Amino acid sequence: xxxxxxxxxxxLVGSLLSIFLAKxxxxxxxxxxxxxxxxxxxxxxxxxxxxxxxxxIKALNALGLNEEVKERCIPMPGRMIHDLEGSLDFHPYGKxxxxxxxxxxxxxxxxxxxxxxxxxxxIHFNHKCNDVNxxxxxxxxxxxxxxxxxSSDFIFGADGAFSALRNSFMRGERFNYxxxxxxxxxxxxxxPPTENGEFAIDPNALHIWPRGKFMLIALxxxxxxxxxxxxxxxxGETSFESLPNDEAVLAxxxxxxxxxxxxxxxxxxxxxxxxxxxxxxxxxxxxxxxxCTLIGDAAHAIVPFYGQGMNAGFEDCHVLDQLLGEHxxxxxxxxxxxxxxxxxxxxxxxxLALYNFIEMRDKVADPKFILQKKIEKRLNxxxxxxxxxxxxxxxxxxxxxxxxxxxxxxxxxIMNKVMEYPGIEVAWENLDFESIVNQx
Amino acid sequence: xxxxxxxxxxxLVGSLLSIFLAKxxxxxxxxxxxxxxxxxxxxxxxxxxxxxxxxxIKALNALGLNEEVKERCIPMPGRMIHDLEGSLDFHPYGKxxxxxxxxxxxxxxxxxxxxxxxxxxxIHFNHKCNDVNxxxxxxxxxxxxxxxxxSSDFIFGADGAFSALRNSFMRGERFNYxxxxxxxxxxxxxxPPTENGEFAIDPNALHIWPRGKFMLIALxxxxxxxxxxxxxxxxGETSFESLPNDEAVLAxxxxxxxxxxxxxxxxxxxxxxxxxxxxxxxxxxxxxxxxCTLIGDAAHAIVPFYGQGMNAGFEDCHVLDQLLGEHxxxxxxxxxxxxxxxxxxxxxxxxLALYNFIEMRDKVADPKFILQKKIEKRLNxxxxxxxxxxxxxxxxxxxxxxxxxxxxxxxxxIMNKVMEYPGIEVAWENLDFESIVNQx
Numbered sequence: 001x002x003x004x005x006x007x008x009x010x011x012l013v014g015s016l017l018s019i020f021l022a023k024x025x026x027x028x029x030x031x032x033x034x035x036x037x038x039x040x041x042x043x044x045x046x047x048x049x050x051x052x053x054x055x056x057i058k059a060l061n062a063l064g065l066n067e068e069v070k071e072r073c074i075p076m077p078g079r080m081i082h083d084l085e086g087s088l089d090f091h092p093y094g095k096x097x098x099x100x101x102x103x104x105x106x107x108x109x110x111x112x113x114x115x116x117x118x119x120x121x122x123i124h125f126n127h128k129c130n131d132v133n134x135x136x137x138x139x140x141x142x143x144x145x146x147x148x149x150x151s152s153d154f155i156f157g158a159d160g161a162f163s164a165l166r167n168s169f170m171r172g173e174r175f176n177y178x179x180x181x182x183x184x185x186x187x188x189x190x191x192p193p194t195e196n197g198e199f200a201i202d203p204n205a206l207h208i209w210p211r212g213k214f215m216l217i218a219l220x221x222x223x224x225x226x227x228x229x230x231x232x233x234x235x236g237e238t239s240f241e242s243l244p245n246d247e248a249v250l251a252x253x254x255x256x257x258x259x260x261x262x263x264x265x266x267x268x269x270x271x272x273x274x275x276x277x278x279x280x281x282x283x284x285x286x287x288x289x290x291x292c293t294l295i296g297d298a299a300h301a302i303v304p305f306y307g308q309g310m311n312a313g314f315e316d317c318h319v320l321d322q323l324l325g326e327h328x329x330x331x332x333x334x335x336x337x338x339x340x341x342x343x344x345x346x347x348x349x350x351x352l353a354l355y356n357f358i359e360m361r362d363k364v365a366d367p368k369f370i371l372q373k374k375i376e377k378r379l380n381x382x383x384x385x386x387x388x389x390x391x392x393x394x395x396x397x398x399x400x401x402x403x404x405x406x407x408x409x410x411x412x413x414i415m416n417k418v419m420e421y422p423g424i425e426v427a428w429e430n431l432d433f434e435s436i437v438n439q440x
Numbered sequence: 441x442x443x444x445x446x447x448x449x450x451x452l453v454g455s456l457l458s459i460f461l462a463k464x465x466x467x468x469x470x471x472x473x474x475x476x477x478x479x480x481x482x483x484x485x486x487x488x489x490x491x492x493x494x495x496x497i498k499a500l501n502a503l504g505l506n507e508e509v510k511e512r513c514i515p516m517p518g519r520m521i522h523d524l525e526g527s528l529d530f531h532p533y534g535k536x537x538x539x540x541x542x543x544x545x546x547x548x549x550x551x552x553x554x555x556x557x558x559x560x561x562x563i564h565f566n567h568k569c570n571d572v573n574x575x576x577x578x579x580x581x582x583x584x585x586x587x588x589x590x591s592s593d594f595i596f597g598a599d600g601a602f603s604a605l606r607n608s609f610m611r612g613e614r615f616n617y618x619x620x621x622x623x624x625x626x627x628x629x630x631x632p633p634t635e636n637g638e639f640a641i642d643p644n645a646l647h648i649w650p651r652g653k654f655m656l657i658a659l660x661x662x663x664x665x666x667x668x669x670x671x672x673x674x675x676g677e678t679s680f681e682s683l684p685n686d687e688a689v690l691a692x693x694x695x696x697x698x699x700x701x702x703x704x705x706x707x708x709x710x711x712x713x714x715x716x717x718x719x720x721x722x723x724x725x726x727x728x729x730x731x732c733t734l735i736g737d738a739a740h741a742i743v744p745f746y747g748q749g750m751n752a753g754f755e756d757c758h759v760l761d762q763l764l765g766e767h768x769x770x771x772x773x774x775x776x777x778x779x780x781x782x783x784x785x786x787x788x789x790x791x792l793a794l795y796n797f798i799e800m801r802d803k804v805a806d807p808k809f810i811l812q813k814k815i816e817k818r819l820n821x822x823x824x825x826x827x828x829x830x831x832x833x834x835x836x837x838x839x840x841x842x843x844x845x846x847x848x849x850x851x852x853x854i855m856n857k858v859m860e861y862p863g864i865e866v867a868w869e870n871l872d873f874e875s876i877v878n879q880x
Contacts (some may be wrong), residue, residue: 046765174625174718178618187616234614278614 002407003330004028004152006139007032008129008165009123011139012105013296014158015112015123017057019063020436021156022119026330029150030121031141032129033159038110048188049219049227051076051206051307052108053100053395059318068111074220078372080205082362086259090205091364091373094392100206100307109126125141129164132157133425134172134292139164145440154330155292158313161282163298169402171287177284182303182357184214184233185240185278189270191226191263199224200263208360209257216257228264229275231279231361240276279303281350285337291332295320305356311351312401316342348401354392365383367425372415375428383437387411407440414439442467443770446579446594448569449473452545453736453753454598454878455552459503460761461596462559466770468588470561471581473568473599478550485547488628489659489667491516491646491747492548493540494836498756508551512661513541516635520645521804526699530645531804531813534832535820540646540658540747544587547623562658569604572597573611574732579604595768598753601722603738609729617724622743622797624673625680627720629710631703633664640666640703641749646747648800649697654678655801668704671719672799680716718736719743721790727779731772735760740786745796746834752789752841756782789843792848794836807865812855815868827851854879 007018007119010032022028052073060069079097093100109154115124124143127312136226137155141148157165169175191200201207203220213233218226233239243249249271253261253427261267282301320338324335327334381389390408393399399407418436421427442465447458450472462468492513500509509694517539518532533540553763556563564583571580577595578758581588609615631640641647643660653673683689686708693701701707727734729735736753759779767774803809819827831847834840839847858876861867 089617174621174720177621178620180616180618181612181614280614 003154004029004368006137006150006152006155007332008132008155008163009159009296009298010113010116010123010125010137010159010332011160012109012112012310013317014156014198015109015121016059016063016297016314017156017158018116018121018123018316018319019112019119020324021330022116022121022298023063023276024321024324024329028110028121029152030115030123031127031139031150032125033130034125036113036123036125037106038113042140048105049102049221050105051100051219053307053311054397055308055318056311056314058398059099059314062318063115064320065111065115068115069108069353072105072111072222072224074203074217074279075099076102076204076206078205080202080207082207082209082257082259083365084256084258089127091370094396096393099204100395102206102221104221109411122163129159130337131298132165132168133144134165134168134289141254144297154335157292157298158296160297161280161301162258163294165292166284166294168292169284169286169294172289173174175286178282178380180281180283181278182281182354183235184231184357185276187230187240187271187276188274189216189228189230189262190263190266191223191228192265208374209260210361210363211256212365214256216260217360218260226263226398228260231357234276234278244361245272246272268392283347285339285343287334287343288335291330291335293335293338299342300350302353302363303348303357304353305360306349306353308349308394308401312346315345322376327434330376330390345401348405349394351419352390352401352405368419371425371428372419375418375431376404376411376415378429379433379437382433386437386440443594444469445770446471446577446590446592446595447596448572448579448595448603449599449736449738449792450556450563450565451598451600452549452750453757454553454596455549455561455736456503456557456754457500457598457757457760458556458561458563458763459552459559460757461770462556462561463503464761464764464769466594467507468556468561469592469616470556470563470571470607470609471567471579471590472563472565474565476563476565476682477546478553487527488546489542489661490545490750491540492543493747493751494838495543495758496751497753498838499754502758502761503555504518505551505555508555509543509548512547512551512662513543514643514662516542516644516646516659516751519804520642520647521648522649522699522700523805524651524696527621531810534836538832538836539644540835542646542661544661545620569599572605572732574605574608577731584795593731594775597732597734597738598736601720601741603734605732606724606734606738608732609724609726609734612729612778615724615726618722620721620723621718622721624671624797625716627670627672627711627716628681628714629668629704630671631658631668631700632664637664637835639664648804649700650801650803650805651696652802652805654696655782656700657800658700666703668700671797674716676719686712691700700701710758719795723781723787723790725783727783728772728775730795731775733775733778739782740790741795742790743797744793745800746789746793748789748793748834750840752786755785785841788845789834792830792841792845809866811865812859815858815871816851816855818869819873819877822873826877826880828851850880 005021007026007030010030014030018028018030030306078090081089127141127143129139130142138149138151139155157163194200207218207244210217214231216230218228220226235241243252246268280301287299291315295316302309318341321340323334376389445461445466445468447454447470450470454470458468458470494850518530562585567581567583569579570582574751576592578589579595634640647658649656656670658668660666683692689711720741727739735756742749763774763778773835816829833844
């Protein structure tokens with residue numbers, strides 16, 4: 001008899017997980033608080049596009065979704081830096097042929113919902129989970145048909161940063177939990193296609209306007225528009241608080257992002273109507289109580305600056321599926337293995353994502369930082385097996401996040417010394433690259 | 441017209457705060473989820489005795505409660521260390537005449553409830569707060585008379601480690617929150633008076649059986665019994681989990697606490713019937729939203745190892761009262777001042793309390809640690825203005841916790857070097873004490 005699994009949440013991670021489990025023979029029912037986004041005109045969540053990269057793609061490919069996903073992707077092989085004068089500078093993320101992908105949250109979610117149903121998953125929409133008893137594996141929902149209680153053998157909380165399953169753990173014994181907001185928030189804006197129906201700026205790049213304590217970014221969409229996001233402190237000298245009216249907003253944009261302003265005819269409308277949202281990191285443990293387990297953002301919500309939130313959640317599902325391949329079937333023991341294996345990686349990517357805000361908003365505009373990246377690129381070309389820079393390690397490799405963080409820290413220590421060599425700016429090509437690599 | 445204040449919780453901090461506010465002319469109503477402990481036979485909370493020291497006493501004295509409190513106190517001028525053979529070693533906490541006090545949580549709470557009512561506070565028992573709207577300053581209660589909503593000008597959450605006000609902040613925007621459990625838990629046990637009605641061991645000490653990763657402690661009660669607490673990891677080689685039956689419990693106690701076993705005739709009964717509880721540190725911020733403020737454990741629950749939980753909560757109330765003295769009256773601004781002033785001290789005592797577990801369970805039995813304390817005591821005798829060791833700084837002084845922690849760290853750095861002197865064990869009296877003090 002196939003065992004019954006309840007998945008809370010049919011967002012990106014919930015639907016992907018449901019497919020993996022259905023393919024392993026489980027009877028999966030997924031419950032989503034929101035309406036079916038394939039049938040209703042709702043936004044798919046807190047941001048409308050995302051960066052899909054190697055780890056996420058690998059999980060999707062394990063389910064044979066290569067082609068379907070590819071159609072929805074716009075490759076971004078590097079960052080396009082916009083300086084105050086509007087000059088552009090392109091920094092590749094990795095080697096020739098390596099790129100991350102701009103993908104629509106809604107489009108990808110629709111694909112995964114379709115695939116989940118094809119795999120035999122039953123999806124209940126408009127079912128808001130309001131309580132879980134993790135001891136009895138019973139979940140309670142508020143639905144259009146009234147209150148429902150659902151019993152199953154296993155429950156997965158793929159229900160995001162404000163997870164109902166996690167709340168039930170919070171009310172239980174000895175649950176370690178932290179939610180921490182950074183001082184900056186974000187607001188989404190929009191660059192529409194040009195009058196000729198073309199992309200207004202280069203679509204094959206992640207555009208960044210780095211300005212020290214704040215930044216603007218833009219990612220391309222399939223409809224030839226860009227989703228623009230302003231990251232700015234909530235309070236302080238230059239902040240959302242310091243922009244109380246249209247004049248202040250326009251003056252700020254004209255000063256800081258002059259080349260972007262003409263591309264955003266609806267700037268003021270978007271600024272005034274779109275919400276200003278916080279950016280939270282959630283860390284907790286254990287992820288598993290009995291046969292109930294947290295996965296994706298519910299276990300480890302992270303800030304978006306490494307473009308790894310969805311990828312980390314997809315990798316969770318893939319890691320769990322691989323454990324199922326090795327050990328046969330879901331059990332309390334297997335779920336414990338999953339959390340023990342995965343927790344250090346979740347901690348690592350949370351730290352990396354926090355750090356990357358500083359890199360994106362500030363360092364990418366720093367000549368010393370750019371030089372360091374250049375030297376590291378050379379090290380990688382000369383010693384491809386020994387020196388892989390941190391960003392490609394996280395983004396394009398299979399290395400565990402925790403190992404990538406560890407190696408990245410060692411590399412940074414070595415590079416700190418290298419960058420102190422007198423005259424490094426002109427003499428860097430004459431460095432003894434081999435001796436640098438040998439310090440690793 | 442006097443303004444209306446709602447205080448959530450009429451435990452130690454809630455009742456003390458209510459008195460302070462009533463004396464400042466506010467119309468105070470306190471709401472307590474439990475029955476009136478003066479009229480019912482209930483335990484007063486998670487532990488039955490507490491260490492009251494300078495900071496707590498100072499707050500009580502500010503309300504003129506000196507004599508009433510003194511009657512309820514048993515002075516403990518130092519630690520009595522019990523080694524494996526049952527030999528005793530007494531370590532004073534401070535100078536001659538300095539002591540902490542063992543006090544019954546219930547007894548002190550009863551006194552404060554009486555005093556609150558005398559001061560004009562209305563106390564509603566059996567009123568469980570289930571929701572607070574911090575924007576409208578409205579609190580909702582479940583009471584024997586049904587659901588009630590109470591509006592007021594200000595709300596204080598003195599409702600402990602699982603605060604309802606804090607939960608309402610959690611559901612709001614950008615609230616930073618952390619709850620962290622240490623790996624050890626605790627269980628209360630009991631040493632009754634002797635057959636002659638006397639204390640079974642010296643009542644004027646805090647007794648410790650330090651055993652490395654775990655410990656037993658005992659504090660005297662006015663009825664000549666002792667409350668004994670076992671602190672032990674939940675899991676692992678020697679842990680609550682490793683003591684599944686009476687035989688294992690007895691073997692463990694006979695091996696580790698042999699001199700205490702004959703004093704606890706009800707050991708097995710207590711061990712099997714008393715709960716095993718976790719030890720949590722709660723850190724959060726902001727404490728204040730509009731006119732609603734967290735205070736005491738609700739703002740900063742800490743582990744009990746510095747004996748400062750209640751003292752810190754009482755100092756919160758005293759600090760707030762002093763701000764009222766300076767600035768006139770409660771306001772959003774004043775509450776912000778309170779949280780900004782007090783948050784660093786709450787962080788400091790949380791860290792100190794975590795550290796002190798290691799000191800109590802392990803270091804107090806280490807000859808090198810004992811020697812360091814001896815040298816610091818001499819430094820203090822020679823230079824009383826310049827060198828006050830950390831424990832008395834925290835326990836017997838008015839220095840802010842955050843300053844004490846800072847100075848304590850500097851002292852520890854200096855002492856680390858001092859303790860490395862070759863032959864320090866025999867030569868310590870010949871140290872150049874003045875040059876040590878001058879490093880501060």
